[in-house]
Amino acid sequence: MTATRSTRQRDVIAQVLGRAPGPLAVTEIFELAQGDLPGLGIATVYRTLKLLTGQGQIHPVTLDGETLYEASGKGHHHHFSCNHCGRVFTLHTCPVTLPSGTVYPGGFVVEAHEVTLYGQCPDCAGSQPG
Missing domain, CATH: 3.30.1490 (Dna Ligase; domain 1)
Structure with missing residues (x-):
């Protein structure tokens, strides 16, 4: 059951970032993902962002000293x-x-x-x- 839940969490967070008009802060990702997963915890969001970054599905963007995240594959922008x-x-x-x-x-x-x-x-x- 845990593996399915983790996959669901990863999928929802990846979908949130895929739909976003630009890079999002961790708190924005957390709030948007909670719409689909009300029990989602902030620690899970951080772990999932680290995992998705390591897999190359998303990447960090540093803007004014804050780390934001966006889906990979958008080309030069x-x-x-x-x-x-x-x-x-x-x-x-x-x-x-x-x-x-x-x-x-x-x-x-x-x-x-x-x-x-x-x-x-x-x-x-x-x-x-x-």
């Missing part, structure tokens, strides 16, 4: 963080044209890059008085 509501979204376009191998002034050789844009998401921007 960046993030938008809403200053108003705090949600983080995945952007599927790259605002930077800086391919790997580019030599940046000073002799820095680019291997990869990460970009996070900050501002207001469409929901928050739309709720501002005009």
Whole structure:
């Protein structure tokens, strides 16, 4: 019975991350997963995130010193963080044209890059008085 329960927990957490519009904090994953698994504990969420990360199904994203998690396999992408509501979204376009191998002034050789844009998401921007 324990193996089935663990598999269900892994499946629900993986589904939560697969549906998310961007990377999620552990507390967000916990709250969303509890909708399907009301008895789920926070320690189980941490263990499952470690397991899914080790299996390559998800990966951590560090944003402003906080570790968030998102499903793997989304290809090259960046993030938008809403200053108003705090949600983080995945952007599927790259605002930077800086391919790997580019030599940046000073002799820095680019291997990869990460970009996070900050501002207001469409929901928050739309709720501002005009």
